[in-house]
Amino acid sequence: MSDIGFEIDARLKKLVEEMKKKGLRVTIQRLAIASTVFEKIKGHPSFMDVLEEVRKRTPGVSTSTVYNTLQLMEKLGFITSFSYRGETHYDQPHPHVNVVCMDTGKIIDLPEDRDVLQLLEKKGVKVKTVVVYGYCEASGPG
Numbered sequence: 232m233s234d235i236g237f238e239i240d241a242r243l244k245k246l247v248e249e250m251k252k253k254g255l256r257v258t259i260q261r262l263a264i265a266s267t268v269f270e271k272i273k274g275h276p277s278f279m280d281v282l283e284e285v286r287k288r289t290p291g292v293s294t295s296t297v298y299n300t301l302q303l304m305e306k307l308g309f310i311t312s313f314s315y316r317g318e319t320h321y322d323q324p325h326p327h328v329n330v331v332c333m334d335t336g337k338i339i340d341l342p343e344d345r346d347v348l349q350l351l352e353k354k355g356v357k358v359k360t361v362v363v364y365g366y367c368e369a370s371g372p373g
């Protein structure tokens with residue numbers, strides 16, 4: 232297994248511990264959903280992306296089970312989400328700047344850019360996520 236595989240296991244392990252601590256049921260379906268999200272999280276998957284992938288691996292999982300599990304994971308601080316073009320996208324929970332290309336729909340992370348986050352913190356804003364709309368290099372002249 233790669234380093235990524237190991238990282239996924241560590242996050243899953245932590246989530247399972249947290250769920251048990253809270254007296255929540257750790258089901259196969261919840262584990263399948265969580266591992267899918269952790270694997271895909273860097274690509275800012277939409278709810279439909281997660282649902283499709285989960286169903287490929289674990290057929291028969293209901294939409295509400297996926298939705299509720301994602302809600303739970305967000306509540307526990309393992310993921311965050313933001314809305315774009317009417318769809319919920321899931322993301323890594325540490326505050327960072329996301330650039331959404333309005334042409335290609337691509338979502339890029341700017342983790343190294345602390346300036347915006349520091350500015351907001353100075354204003355007393357507890358940052359959940361920052362989404363900047365623009366046009367990426369690959370998009371045509373707008």
Ligand SMILES: [Zn+2]
Binds near residue numbers: 322328340
């Ligand atoms: Zn992001």
